[in-house]
Amino acid sequence: MLSLLFISKKKRKEESLEEKVALIQQGDLELREDVIKAYQPFIAKSVSSVCKRYINETDDEFSIGLIAFNESIEKFSSEKGNSLLSFADVLIKRRVIDYIRQQSKEQTVSMDYGSESLEDGSDRSSIQDELSLEDFRKKTDAELRREEIAQFQQILQEFGLSFQNLVKQSPKHVDARKNAIEVAKILVDNEELRKHLLEKKRLPIKELEKMVHLSRKTIERNRKYIISISLILLGDYVYLKDYIKGVLEK
Template sequence: MLKIFKKNSLVKRLDKIKRGDKLEREKIIEEYIPFIIKTVSSVTNRYIESENSEEYSVGLEGFNEAIDKYDPKSGNFISFAKIVISSRTKDYLRKIKKDSKVISINQFPKEEQENIHNNLRTEDFVKDVILKEEIKTFENKLNDFDITFNDLLDEAPKHKDTRINAINIARYIFENNSIKMELMAKKRIPNSKIIKELNVTQKILKRSRKFIIATVLILESDSDLLKSYITFDKGGVNI
């Protein structure tokens, strides 16, 4: 897939929660249960369950605390939440010295231990939970332009220089509101304006049309993960 600037849709969701959106809080908690379990398990060195587990309850409280106290200036929310959950779990373990309903990972066969750790990786969790939803939204937007994922795979520029040029065209469209609005309204690139303003050829626009439109749609979206597939640095493009 394509990867572009970072605008943090997660930050926007957290802001909604701080403004009193209880339903959004419930949604995020539900999505991040694997992350909470993974973080608590890494502290206890035991596999915990989300039901009938005091450790999980402590982790959940820590996650809620992280939501309430998170400041975007502090950096990445996942990292911040991990610190808060870990800290609260350690505090709990210091105070409570008794058996719990957790199963030691070390009690499992070696192969199963490895599978458990792999399934609880934060990176995998983020991609599984967030990317699925964002890809579906992106697919629906592509459909409005009569573009499919197969089209992008088949017609995306194969050469790096061509891709860079197409991405720069997409960025120009995104940053020029009148051109972007025309694209969104007419569902086609305003070729004459782009050719005149960027001094590119009709051939380039035709060959990269679907890729350019897809890139504009990602730039226009709130999709952090999709945007991260393409990054820009001082006017250049890193792919």
């Protein structure tokens, strides 16, 4: 009996974080608590990178990060191609940024009622706070965009691609880009094609040819671009998905 218990514990230690998350999503509450506790330093580090200061467990921002990490466990899907930690890192930072923005807005509103007005009727504190908040938005958005691209580059490397491929291999004409994006959408929505891409790291051209109104030659010519777009659609990439949205709206 003791030997079986030892083997069971040994197996759990060998499980990857993603495997543990799968068990948690099946209802293992004890494992959820263990994982959250074990990754509190990771949570604090993610939160600190946004707040630009040391964060401990008593800070409100840490609580926001903790909730976001738990949310990432619930929402994580291995089919998207990301690791749990990269997904959690993005989600934690977004939630903390939203919290800071909300706090800044509330502070601005309260100061509007308690500060003296200038000769032109404007409020010095309110103006300064709005400028600071806008500056914060720009800096954090730029930082998150850089991190998102860095994470995406890591995924692309597994497929023998780089972020430059998305730029250089992008079809020159808008209609051609839209067609390629539509191919990527069809791939992502099809379980078998999606599985083929993620497991074999290559585009299922033969199967796609039967499902789209494009020639094999066209699909092959835009292969790298279609793979890149498919990975964006599968992942949790807010800024990169804006690029896709922009192409489709043109």
